[in-house]
Amino acid sequence: MSRISVFMPILSEKERDILIMVDMKAKPFYLSEEDCKWVEETIAGMTTEEKIGQLFFNMGSSRDEEYLKMTVDKYHIGGIRYNPATGAEVREQNRILQENSKIPLIIACNTENGGNGACTDGTMIGQQTKIGATRDARYAYELGRMSNKEAAAIGCNLSFAPVSDILYNWENPVIGLRTYGNDVDRVCEMTKAYMDGAHTNEGFCCAAKHFPGDGLDFRDQHVADSVNDMSCEEWDASYGKVYQNLIDNGLEAIMAGHIMQPAYTRHFNPGIKDEDIMPATLSPELIEGLLRGKLGFNGMVLTDASHMVGLTCCMKRSEMLPHTIAAGVDMFLFFNEMDEDFASMMAGYENGIITEERLNDALHRILALKAHMGLHKKAKNEIVPPVEVMEQVVGCEEHKAMAREISEKGITLVKYKDEDVLPMIPSRYKRIMIVSVSGLSAGVMGTMMAKYMGGGKKSPAERLRDKLIEKGFDAFIYESPLDALAKRAAAGEKVDINMYFAGKTPIKEFVENQDLIITLVDIAGGFQPVARPGFGMSKGGGEIPWYVHELPVIVIGCGQPFVLADIPQARTYINTYDSADQTFDALIEKLMSGSDAFIGEDPVDAYCGLWDTHR
Numbered sequence: 001m002s003r004i005s006v007f008m009p010i011l012s013e014k015e016r017d018i019l020i021m022v023d024m025k026a027k028p029f030y031l032s033e034e035d036c037k038w039v040e041e042t043i044a045g046m047t048t049e050e051k052i053g054q055l056f057f058n059m060g061s062s063r064d065e066e067y068l069k070m071t072v073d074k075y076h077i078g079g080i081r082y083n084p085a086t087g088a089e090v091r092e093q094n095r096i097l098q099e100n101s102k103i104p105l106i107i108a109c110n111t112e113n114g115g116n117g118a119c120t121d122g123t124m125i126g127q128q129t130k131i132g133a134t135r136d137a138r139y140a141y142e143l144g145r146m147s148n149k150e151a152a153a154i155g156c157n158l159s160f161a162p163v164s165d166i167l168y169n170w171e172n173p174v175i176g177l178r179t180y181g182n183d184v185d186r187v188c189e190m191t192k193a194y195m196d197g198a199h200t201n202e203g204f205c206c207a208a209k210h211f212p213g214d215g216l217d218f219r220d221q222h223v224a225d226s227v228n229d230m231s232c233e234e235w236d237a238s239y240g241k242v243y244q245n246l247i248d249n250g251l252e253a254i255m256a257g258h259i260m261q262p263a264y265t266r267h268f269n270p271g272i273k274d275e276d277i278m279p280a281t282l283s284p285e286l287i288e289g290l291l292r293g294k295l296g297f298n299g300m301v302l303t304d305a306s307h308m309v310g311l312t313c314c315m316k317r318s319e320m321l322p323h324t325i326a327a328g329v330d331m332f333l334f335f336n337e338m339d340e341d342f343a344s345m346m347a348g349y350e351n352g353i354i355t356e357e358r359l360n361d362a363l364h365r366i367l368a369l370k371a372h373m374g375l376h377k378k379a380k381n382e383i384v385p386p387v388e389v390m391e392q393v394v395g396c397e398e399h400k401a402m403a404r405e406i407s408e409k410g411i412t413l414v415k416y417k418d419e420d421v422l423p424m425i426p427s428r429y430k431r432i433m434i435v436s437v438s439g440l441s442a443g444v445m446g447t448m449m450a451k452y453m454g455g456g457k458k459s460p461a462e463r464l465r466d467k468l469i470e471k472g473f474d475a476f477i478y479e480s481p482l483d484a485l486a487k488r489a490a491a492g493e494k495v496d497i498n499m500y501f502a503g504k505t506p507i508k509e510f511v512e513n514q515d516l517i518i519t520l521v522d523i524a525g526g527f528q529p530v531a532r533p534g535f536g537m538s539k540g541g542g543e544i545p546w547y548v549h550e551l552p553v554i555v556i557g558c559g560q561p562f563v564l565a566d567i568p569q570a571r572t573y574i575n576t577y578d579s580a581d582q583t584f585d586a587l588i589e590k591l592m593s594g595s596d597a598f599i600g601e602d603p604v605d606a607y608c609g610l611w612d613t614h615r
Contacts, residue, residue: 022361024368028252028299035371042103042376043363050102051359052346054078054366055325057108057302059334063093072101075342078331078366079106079158087119087154087394091384094155098383103367104375106331108158108207112178113578114143114403115150115394117161122150123399126406128163129561130577132180132190132603134409139402140180140190144197144206146399152201153393155384157373160255162194164208164242170608171218173531176560177577179215181603184238188245195251203373208246210257210304211291212264212280213239221258221310226279228261235264244295252369253300256280256287256329258310264290278327281311282320287328300365302331317341322348326355330362400582407586410577412600414607415564415614417571421516421552423594426472429516429552434468435478435542436461439523439559440534460522460558460579467584471592478517478542507550510542516552519545519567522579523559531560533567545570556587557606565608568615574598575606 024031024039031039043051053076060068060082071077082093094107115122125146131139140162148159163178166187170176180190195206212235217226230238243254258279265277268289280286281303291297303324306312314320317336321344324332335341348354370376375383416422424432436459458466461477468475485495523531535543545553548569555570557563558579564570576583590597607613 022364022368023298024364024371026298028247028250029368029372031368031371035368035376038376039364039367039371042367043360046363048349049346050076051363052076052342052349054103054363055330055332055345056335056342057081057106057331057333058338059083059305060093063089065096068093068096069100071338072097072105075335075338076102077105078103079108081108081110081160081333084120086121087150087390088387090119090156091154091387091390095381095384098155099380101380104370104373104378104380104383106158106366106370106373107156108160109151109156110161111147111151111156111159112161112163114147115399117147117159118151118156119154119394121395122147123395123403124578124580125399125403126410127177127577128180128190129167129177129603130410130600131406132186133412133575133577133600134406135186135601135603136409137189137193139406139409140193141197142402144194145200146197146402148198148201148204150394150399152204153385153390157203157375158205158207158253159198160207160209161198162191162206162208163210164191164239164246165210165214166238166242167215167604169216169218170562170565170605171530172215173218173220174222175215176531176562176604179604182605183603184241186603188242191242192245192249195246195249199250203375205252205369205373207253207255207300207302208243208251209255210259211239211243211254211301212257212259212261212286213242214257214259217259221279221304222308224309225313226257226259226310228259230261230263232263232267235261240295243291243297247295247297247299251297251299252372253302254291254297255302255304256291257304258308261286261290278314279310281324281329282314282327284327292328300330300369301328303329303333305333307334307336318344318347319353321345322353325362326353326358328358330365403580404582404586407576407580407583410600411583411587411590411598412575412602412606413572413590413595413598414575414602415570415573416595417615418552419595421554421572422591424516424554424591430474431514431516432468432473432475433478433514433517433542434461434465434475435517435519435545437519437521437533437535437543440530440532460584461520463579463581464518464520464584464588467588471588480543510547511551514551516554517542517545517547519553519555519570521555521557521559521563521567523557523563531562532565533563554591558583561602561604561606562608564606564613565610568610568613573606575600575602 056077057079058077109118111117113127114125116124125143165175165179167179167182180187213228265285268285465475489495554572556574558576561575
């Protein structure tokens with residue numbers, strides 16, 4: 001007995017009909033008879049290898065023309081998500097792929113925050129959390145419209161967005177800036193607005209993520225299990241409400257996360273053992289029972305990236321690949337080793353893990369999405385827009401102006417205990433020391449992401465310093481005693497480490513050396529088990545603002561918005577949500593104007609549910 005047959009009796013007749021076969025004429029595809037004919041004839045003309053290839057999204061490892069041709073000729077891939085590159089490079093890659101693929105490709109991008117998720121020279125419009133702070137769904141709409149206008153201009157046709165997660169746990173390391181907040185109705189409104197904006201671009205579609213919902217667990221499914229532990233009733237009133245709203249309004253695709261949802265798994269399979277509960281990507285209870293049956297989703301489902309430990313820890317990779325499709329998922333992200341993974345998926349079909357019915361259903365959903373995009377109606381050399389379109393759209397002034405406006409509206413003064421600190425002007429605070437604090441164990445990837453999102457070669461602290469100097473401040477960056485000792489040692493001097501612990505600057509001297517201190521906390525989040533500040537060894541140094549009662553201190557979070565948990569003593573705390581140049585420009589103007597200039601409202605609980613952060 002299959003796991004699907006276990007819960008079929010729980011579903012209504014209508015829900016069972018939805019589960020059994022895709023309706024290509026219905027929402028979200030709305031295909032005509034002619035479109036349906038193309039899907040049926042295309043599937044009928046495919047070899048088994050071509051059918052198996054359609055199940056794969058490739059993460060392109062090269063933009064070399066021969067490599068790109070090989071991926072469509074040998075592996076018959078159904079879609080691609082690629083590594084970052086300029087718009088010109090991505091457009092050329094997409095042109096080669098579409099012109100050489102027998103069946104048009106789904107080409108996806110991560111336009112969560114702007115066109116910079118499609119190409120490196122695209123416009124970073126605004127983190128979802130920053131837009132949540134504006135309380136204005138118009139900005140979510142413009143984010144969806146503008147981000148994906150840039151993506152479409154270089155040949156992309158699917159956004160892995162909106163991120164539809166709700167931030168309930170401030171210790172969650174994944175979703176801190178990738179949510180419109182912790183209010184269900186706001187997340188509903190803004191995710192739909194993003195999707196509506198994206199849909200203004202002809203043929204462009206959305207894949208909401210991460211079903212069944214991230215934002216509760218303190219763990220990161222990139223490196224560990226992740227669980228959505230709500231009851232069925234709690235889920236229905238939160239994540240279920242968000243996904244139902246998107247589905248009802250035409251969402252085309254959903255990315256299944258490597259996230260377990262035990263309550264609904266047990267609902268659809270009451271006798272299941274704990275060890276058999278799987279993340280959504282491997283769970284027919286969640287994909288076929290909850291998503292397709294209960295929520296009535298008729299669109300395409302794809303996995304989150306397959307290298308993440310939340311998936312790979314469940315079973316052997318050779319078994320895991322076909323079991324995702326068997327569970328009801330339609331497309332698999334990404335190859336590990338192409339020959340090996342293709343063979344595993346083929347073996348899963350040949351040995352019956354993927355049934356003929358399930359393969360046929362997946363293919364209909366994949367090709368129906370491509371037909372909904374209108375890809376089958378275009379000549380191969382017309383699928384990717386001309387170069388002139390890219391040049392007019394990517395990084396255009398209209399989009400940059402929107403990014404500035406969102407910064408103006410979104411930056412949030414969360415905590416303001418010393419109400420005479422602002423305005424911060426040179427006549428009051430000439431000498432400003434900037435203390436730069438990065439994330440705990442962010443590693444190479446975290447550092448790269450922070451620099452990528454920040455959009456510049458200089459560090460956020462260096463760029464803030466330069467901007468303050470332009471405004472007439474004598475701004476400088478703090479150097480820790482350990483860093484100073486390391487430099488001396490590297491220069492060949494003999495240093496005494498004991499001086500780090502024993503030698504202390506007199507408080508009077510410390511206070512006299514600067515007029516105000518900015519503690520700039522830049523935590524990227526993601527790809528790490530914990531998204532928290534890394535202060536290093538603090539004895540003898542100023543990394544931790546122990547001096548909040550000695551002189552004015554402004555703590556600024558320009559990454560994860562939960563800095564107060566680790567610096568509860570902060571008396572003035574601001575969330576900028578990113579460290580982009582336009583954000584720092586808006587920040588400085590507000591600091592120099594006074595507290596009334598800050599109009600953003602905290603979209604999450606930046607106090608982290610802790611009483612002492614309010615002191």
